[in-house]
Amino acid sequence: MSRKIWNWRCLGGCGKMKLKTRPKSGLCPNCGEYCAPAVVASKSQAAALARKSWKTVSCSSAVEATQKLGLTASAPKEEFIADLRKITRARNDVAVAGHLIAHRHIFGRSGFCNGDFKSRSKLRIALRRGPSSPFFPRPSLRTSPEVMGKLVEAELELRAGRRCMKSLSLVSQRLVFQHPVLGVKVNVEIDGDADGLPVELKTVATLGKIPRKIFGMMMQLAGQAISKGVDSGVLIIAERDGELLTAVCVSGLTNFHRKHVEKWAAEASQEGAVA
Numbered sequence: 588m589s590r591k592i593w594n595w596r597c598l599g600g601c602g603k604m605k606l607k608t609r610p611k612s613g614l615c616p617n618c619g620e621y622c623a624p625a626v627v628a629s630k631s632q633a634a635a636l637a638r639k640s641w642k643t644v645s646c647s648s649a650v651e652a653t654q655k656l657g658l659t660a661s662a663p664k665e666e667f668i669a670d671l672r673k674i675t676r677a678r679n680d681v682a683v684a685g686h687l688i689a690h691r692h693i694f695g696r697s698g699f700c701n702g703d704f705k706s707r708s709k710l711r712i713a714l715r716r717g718p719s720s721p722f723f724p725r726p727s728l729r730t731s732p733e734v735m736g737k738l739v740e741a742e743l744e745l746r747a748g749r750r751c752m753k754s755l756s757l758v759s760q761r762l763v764f765q766h767p768v769l770g771v772k773v774n775v776e777i778d779g780d781a782d783g784l785p786v787e788l789k790t791v792a793t794l795g796k797i798p799r800k801i802f803g804m805m806m807q808l809a810g811q812a813i814s815k816g817v818d819s820g821v822l823i824i825a826e827r828d829g830e831l832l833t834a835v836c837v838s839g840l841t842n843f844h845r846k847h848v849e850k851w852a853a854e855a856s857q858e859g860a861v862a
Contacts, residue, residue: 592605592606592607592685593605593606593607593608593609593610593624594606594624594625594627594688594690595610595615595622595623595624595625596622596623596625596690596691596693596723597615597617597618597620597621597622598615598620598621598622598693598721598722598723599615599617599618599619599620600618601615601617601618601620601622603625603690604617604622610622621723623691623723623726624726625688625689625690625691626688626689626690626691626726626727626729626734627687627688627689628684628687628688628729628738629729630684632687632729632738633681633684633687634681636687636738636739636742637677637678637679637680637681637683637684637742638677638678638681639677639742639830640675640676640677640830641675641825641826641830641831641832642675642830642831642832643668643671643672643675643832643833643834644794644831644832644833645662645833646794646797646824646831646833646835648794648795648797648798649794649797649798649801649822649824649833649835650662650835651798652797652798652801653801653805653835653837656801656802656805656843657839657843658805658837658838658839658840658843659837659838659839660835660836660837661835661836662834662835662836663781663821663834663835663836664754666753666754667754667755667781667821667834668834669753670747670752670753670754670755671755671823671832671834673746673747673750673751673752674743674746674747674750674755674757675832676746678746678749683745686741686742686744686745687738687741687742688737688738688741689727689733689734689737689738689741690737691723691724691726691727692723692724693721693722693723694721694722694723694724696721697716697721698771698772698774699713699766699769699771699772699773699774700773700774700775701773701774701775701776701807701810701811701814702807703773704773704806704807704809704810704844704848705803705806705807706802706803706806707847707851707854710848710851710852710855711851711855714852714855732792732827735790735827736789736790736827739790739825739827740778740788740790740825743757743788743825744757744758744759744778744779744788747779754781754782755779755780755781755786756779756780756781756786757778757779757786757788758779758780759776759777759778759779760776760777760780761774761775761776761777762774762775762776762777762814762815763775763814764813764814766813766848767813767841767845768845768848768849768852769848769852773810773814775810775811775814777811777814777815781821783815783817784812784815784817784819784820784821784836785808785811785812785814785815785817785820785821786820786821786822786823787804787807787808787811787820787821787822787823788823788825789804789822789823789824789825790824790825790826790827791824791825791826791827792826792827792828792829793826793828793829793831794824794826794829794831794833797824804822804824805822805837805840805843806843806844806847808820808822808837808840809840809841809843809844810844812840812841812844813840813841813844818838818839818840818841819836819837819838819839819840820836820837820840821834821835821836821837822834822835822837
């Protein structure tokens, strides 16, 4: 019988870890900082996700919402769509579930991350943030949208790693880039790659929820594109509650990102909202 693996995340530099023993007093065995356990999928959730399949569709509302932001949006090439169809197929080995974990976010970290540029309010908070101590929020329920979204993403990542892909990779990548407007270093995590372009994987309850979320998604994808020195990216969106999956290729991301950050930074400076 295989030994239990403990999935924890450290507040220090150790990050996400797989441990053979449970940390004592919630302290990282490597650096002594606080750490928190990941949320692990239940057996029924794991079986349901293994059996879950999606239908790859075009989504005019996603394309139109992206174009309204001044970006160029188009459907992916057929080779990429063929890869999407591969990861939307269910799998038979429902007992495989070690990948289905959802790590807690870390709040209060110093410096900037790509998520700080998703909206005006988030950037204002980041600009006013001084030295602080990082902390974990309260754990979310297994059935919460936040956790279910991470579990769906983990399931699609597993399938992409197992199946023969020609254009799409869902291997995550961490980069640091100097922001072109603020001049600060920004930490970014990219979900995948498609012929050198960043791929962002998102989940929504249904595709009908896309238009009101698209701005933040595009700001996040833009930061990833800048970090890779390109101007385009691919957004994949999968339904959590339904069985549809879509993807949009987007270009014009650099100017889109710069325009909004320049405006927000100027407003924050006038209002004295900079630390």
